[in-house]
Amino acid sequence: MSTEVRSGVTPRRPPPMAPMGGLRYGLMLLIVLLALGLLAGRIVTLHVLDRPFLQGQGDARTLRTDTLPAHRGMIADRHGEPLAISTPVVTLWANPQDVPEDSIQRLMLARALNLPLEELEARLERFASREFMYLRRQMTPQAAQQVLDLRVPGVYAQNEYKRYYPSGEVAAQLLGVTNVDDTGQEGLELAYQPYLAGTPGQRRVLKDRRGRLVRDLEVLRDARPGGELTLAIDQRLQYMAYRELKAAVAEHDADGGVVVMMDARSGEVLAMANQPSYNPNNRAGLDPRGLRNQAIVDVFEPGSVMKPLAMAAIMESGEFPRDVVVDTSPGWMRIDRFTIRDIRNYGELDLAGILEKSSNIGMSKLVLELDDPLVPDLYRRLGFGQSPETGFPGESTGTLPAPVRWSRSQWAALSYGYGLSTSALQLASAYTALANGGERLPPSLLRLDAPPPGERVIDPAVAHDLLRVMEASVQPGTGARRAMVPGYRVAGKSGTVRKTGSAGYVQDAYRSLFAGIAPVSDPRIVTVVMIDHPRGDSYFGGAVAAPVFSRVVGSALRLLDVPPDQRSR
Structure with missing residues (x-):
């Protein structure tokens, strides 16, 4: 007998698997497979379908332009x-x-x-909401x-x-x-x-x-x-002109001044100095007056420096012989309730004498004999009352009133430089016509490859004669003798003009001017000097502006290697 029978115990067999247990297993397996499928699908979606979008989002957070x-x-x-x-x-x-709030780092x-530190923290607090x-x-x-x-x-x-x-x-x-x-x-x-x-x-x-x-x-x-x-300017000439101008303004306790130097052959601006000035590299305590380029932007009545230009119109008119003599006695005259004066009674003067003595009476009498507005017409051809067209911001046109129903006093005033306004640059450009055989050259702030064609505005013979007359005005014994340059022949004209205010002309306030050309035998440079309101013992152009012209032009001619010309007779 077997062991089981002998013991009388019947062995137990394991029960068969329940049908629901297999179903749960399959369900779990299905869920896991489904989850894996969804995960794989998401991976495929992110890496294939959504890749451009996600790449763009990532780039937006890391790539910058x-x-x-x-x-x-x-x-x-x-x-x-x-x-x-x-x-x-x-x-x-x-x-x-x-920025961390750590006090040591800040x-x-x-x-x-x-x-x-207080300023830094205040600024960080003010911009705390920004990035x-x-x-x-x-x-x-x-x-x-x-x-x-x-x-x-x-x-x-x-x-x-x-x-x-x-x-x-x-x-x-x-x-x-x-x-x-x-x-x-x-x-x-x-x-x-x-x-x-x-x-x-x-x-x-x-x-x-x-x-x-x-x-x-x-x-x-x-x-x-x-x-x-x-640019057309020569840095050497610019520095020299500025140095002399600054010294003159300080010497005469003036409000300011300008120097403009132009090439007589091309119209290029070789130097343009202004006072007061400022240091553009350090603008702390900047004087706003120093910002203005007075040589181009500001205008003034030019006074007697216009007389050679007015004389050109008189000589071209053909109304007067070259040896005409004008009686300027007694040194004053009344026109339209206005009194025109000379510094003193010069008596009889020829054309050269009128310019040399700077006679307002002589100029007025000559102009009043003309029937046509020849003087303002010439002024207009010389560029007065028009834009210099340099392209400089704020450049002034000046003023030249139209000759409509003018009084005799207005006609006379134009001949000695009153009743119109000009900038220093316009004045220098006009003088190129005298230096260049009657052809005016437009001013250029940029260097030119070749001289531009000039505009014939004055008869060459008249320009030549005026240059010689102006040379005689810059000789020993004349009011402009301080403009002489050793070794060179100089032609020029001084001027002294009353300043204007809100109520008209201001007492004891003047502008001192000198405009000149050198050397006379072969003109190379035209230079205009204006000193604004000199307060020294003298305010006349021949005493204040002419010496600046002499020093500036003398240095310029030597720097440009211009050989000395023969002395005038």
Whole structure:
């Protein structure tokens, strides 16, 4: 018998599997397979179907398009010497939301920026809701790096350019200035802003979530630098003219003054100095008067320096013989209830004597004999009352009233330089007609490759004769003798004009002028000097402006290697 039988115990067999247990197993397996299928489908969707969208979203958070600043074009003098250049600088900015509130880090940052801690914290508080604020603009790369070396979170750098003017105050009004964004605001910087500015470029970069640069990816568009501007001025002559003008203004305690020097052969402006001036590299405490380029923008009654031009119209009229004599006695005359005076009674004067003695009476009597408005007509052909067309911002046209129903006193006033207004540049341009055989040359602030065609406005014989008469006015014993230049023959005319105010002419306030040409044998330069309101013992043009002309022109002729000409008889 078997063991089971002997014991009397019947063995138990395991129960068969329940039908519901197999169903649960299959269901779980199905759920797992379904989950895996959904996961695989999602992976496929993300990597295939949604890939462009997700890639774009990722790029939007990491890829940036940065601006590549364009290098502003250089301004140079006629010999290529730099007058305005752009230097690289660094602007520091911050995301106020990322700058830590740690007092030690903020203190170190404030010291590196050379800012009071209170000011830095106040600015961070003011821009707390924004993601951008400037910390300091246009720092030197070395100073900016010292700040970046602190590794303060939320502080970043941006490369820019800053304008620098090597000549400082010497040519400030002509060149103008740019603002902190390197955009022209005054002078030629403003006039040629589109040409000088250039075109910024773009590059694609990879940045982290804090905005820090991770890698340069590609340049989308190269920055195109601005064009270079070559001026007509000679930096040597500009410095010399400014030095002499500044010294004269200080010597005579004047309000200011201008010097304009033009090339008699081309009309190019070789020097244009103004007083007062300013340092464009450091504008702290700037005097607003120094911003104005008085030589082009401001106008004044020119006075006796117009007499040679009026005499040209008189001589061209054919109404008077060259040896005509005018009686200027007793040194004054009444016209339309106005009294015209000379400094003293000069008696009988010929045409040369009228210019040499600067007789208002002689000029008035000659002009009043003319039936036609020959003098204002010539003035207009010489450019008075019209734009010089230099392109300089705010250039003045001056005033030349139309000859309609003028009184006799107005006719007379025009002959000795009253009743009209002009800028120093217009006056210098008009004098090129006397220096250039009767052809007036338009002024140019830019260097020219070739002289422009002149406009014939005065008969060549008349211009030649007037040049000799004006030379006789700059000789020993004359009022303009201080304009003489050793070794060179000089022709010119001085002038002294009353200043005007809201109530008419101002007592004891004058402008002193001298306009001249040198050398007479072969004219090379035309120069106009105006000193505004000299307060010294003398205010006459021959005593105040003529010496400036002599020093400026003498130095210029030597610098230009102009050989001395023969002395006049």
